[in-house]
Amino acid sequence: MPTFRAPRGTRDLLPADAARFQGLIAIARDLTDRYGYRPIETPVFEQAAVFERGIGEVTDVVEKELFRIAPRTDEAEAWALRPEPTAGIVRAWVQHGMQTWPQPVRLTTIGPMFRYDRPQAGRYRQFWQFDVEALGDPGPAIDAEIIELGHRFYGRAGVAGVEVHLNSIGDAACRPSYLAALVDFYRERAGAVPGPARARLERNPLRLLDSKDPTMVAINAGAPRIVDHLCAACAAHFAAVRAHLDAVHVPYRLEPGLVRGLDYYSRTAFEYYVTAREGQQQALGGGGRYDGLVELLGGRPAPGIGFGLGLDRVALVLEEQGMADDAGPGVPAPDVVVVSADPADTIARFVVATRLRGAGLAAQPDLGQRKLGRQLEAAARDGAHFAVILGDELAGGHVQVRDLKAGSQRLVAVDDLARELGRAVASHRHGTGE
Numbered sequence: 105m106p107t108f109r110a111p112r113g114t115r116d117l118l119p120a121d122a123a124r125f126q127g128l129i130a131i132a133r134d135l136t137d138r139y140g141y142r143p144i145e146t147p148v149f150e151q152a153a154v155f156e157r158g159i160g161e162v163t164d165v166v167e168k169e170l171f172r173i174a175p176r177t178d179e180a181e182a183w184a185l186r187p188e189p190t191a192g193i194v195r196a197w198v199q200h201g202m203q204t205w206p207q208p209v210r211l212t213t214i215g216p217m218f219r220y221d222r223p224q225a226g227r228y229r230q231f232w233q234f235d236v237e238a239l240g241d242p243g244p245a246i247d248a249e250i251i252e253l254g255h256r257f258y259g260r261a262g263v264a265g266v267e268v269h270l271n272s273i274g275d276a277a278c279r280p281s282y283l284a285a286l287v288d289f290y291r292e293r294a295g296a297v298p299g300p301a302r303a304r305l306e307r308n309p310l311r312l313l314d315s316k317d318p319t320m321v322a323i324n325a326g327a328p329r330i331v332d333h334l335c336a337a338c339a340a341h342f343a344a345v346r347a348h349l350d351a352v353h354v355p356y357r358l359e360p361g362l363v364r365g366l367d368y369y370s371r372t373a374f375e376y377y378v379t380a381r382e383g384q385q386q387a388l389g390g391g392g393r394y395d396g397l398v399e400l401l402g403g404r405p406a407p408g409i410g411f412g413l414g415l416d417r418v419a420l421v422l423e424e425q426g427m428a429d430d431a432g433p434g435v436p437a438p439d440v441v442v443v444s445a446d447p448a449d450t451i452a453r454f455v456v457a458t459r460l461r462g463a464g465l466a467a468q469p470d471l472g473q474r475k476l477g478r479q480l481e482a483a484a485r486d487g488a489h490f491a492v493i494l495g496d497e498l499a500g501g502h503v504q505v506r507d508l509k510a511g512s513q514r515l516v517a518v519d520d521l522a523r524e525l526g527r528a529v530a531s532h533r534h535g536t537g538e
């Protein structure tokens with residue numbers, strides 16, 4: 105037999121990890137509900153052109169990392185798995201005419217994204233993102249709302265020391281002259297610019313700025329800064345975003361080299377980092393304004409801003425900070441376990457447990473064929489409060505109910521069982537303050 109394994113760069117989230125993820129998702133949902141962001145779900149695959157146009161062909165995400173789905177012979181369409189959610193959500197905005205809805209439209213989604221990345225800690229080929237988007241509002245106040253929301257999410261999740269890195273990358277009015285200055289700067293140093301970066305110099309010079317290559321990092325230290333080239337409108341927008349963040353005391357650091365990996369951004373760009381973890385160069389999350397994206401995907405021009413926060417990296421940092429166990433709920437113990445004196449009679453246990461479940465109780469039938477003593481041992485080990493014991497009394501319509509914590513036991517009519525147990529479980533919960 106071949107040994108089957110999860111594909112390279114993917115992970116199984118076993119129950120403890122999956123519960124932690126569910127805990128993070130619950131925090132995200134609670135926050136977005138309260139901030140007024142409504143859920144949206146788009147397909148995990150789209151026409152590849154949605155990403156090629158929406159993200160930009162000269163980006164790592166599209167050039168190297170897009171998971172393309174080979175078309176079947178009877179399908180002409182080329183599809184790809186989504187590497188990020190924004191392009192798909194904007195495609196949906198255009199398709200469903202959301203520009204006619206009351207503006208702005210606040211949306212949120214949480215789900216797996218796919219990038220053919222080189223796997224390493226915190227970098228996977230399938231990873232989860234918590235995403236919010238606000239469309240139809242040019243900002244600057246909503247920019248601050250979104251940045252603050254992300255910051256609050258990390259706080260609620262228990263991640264210590266999260267800092268916002270903030271920049272403005274200008275717009276169609278001021279970026280071209282900045283790009284020209286940047287290209288001149290790199291051309292003067294063309295001899296020193298490593299080959300792969302040089303190939304990008306003319307097509308997408310902005311991408312050279314966030315290169316992790318040590319030679320490029322050294323060159324970039326002296327590169328012209330976009331904040332020095334902002335037009336008056338972009339400079340005023342940027343100042344106002346900062347004023348809003350200051351007003352609610354969200355700490356941020358101005359990062360002139362922050363450009364974001366995706367092409368569609370304009371003006372506000374931001375990323376979240378854990379301060380003490382910078383050596384790893386991994387952002388916990390990031391986002392920005394994308395005022396040109398709707399038009400790029402065929403809609404009437406509309407501004408937008410959003411973020412994508414990587415849940416895998418949050419889980420990783422929580423583990424590093426020794427907070428992992430606080431992040432998610434454990435598996436709750438059953439209220440009731442249903443056991444019987446006759447090991448073979450799984451039908452009776454199944455029927456009684458199904459009834460109790462129907463009445464809203466967390467009831468667990470012992471479906472193995474072991475002796476009563478063993479069934480009761482397992483019930484105690486699982487932390488059940490009550491055991492329903494099916495024995496000879498069942499013929500007369502009765503069962504024994506044992507309080508495993510108190511050690512007491514009494515006879516209850518099967519017809520009264522759900523009601524009696526419901527009351528007992530409720531008073532137990534009340535008594536323990538759960």
Ligand code: AMP
Nearest residue numbers: 221226227228231387388389390412414
């Ligand atoms: P990006 O769109 O590249 O800025 O990604 C936004 C966030 O998604 C990042 O800050 C990470 O938290 C997360 N992320 C991106 N790529 C990966 C990956 N390959 N594995 C895990 N998380 C990722």
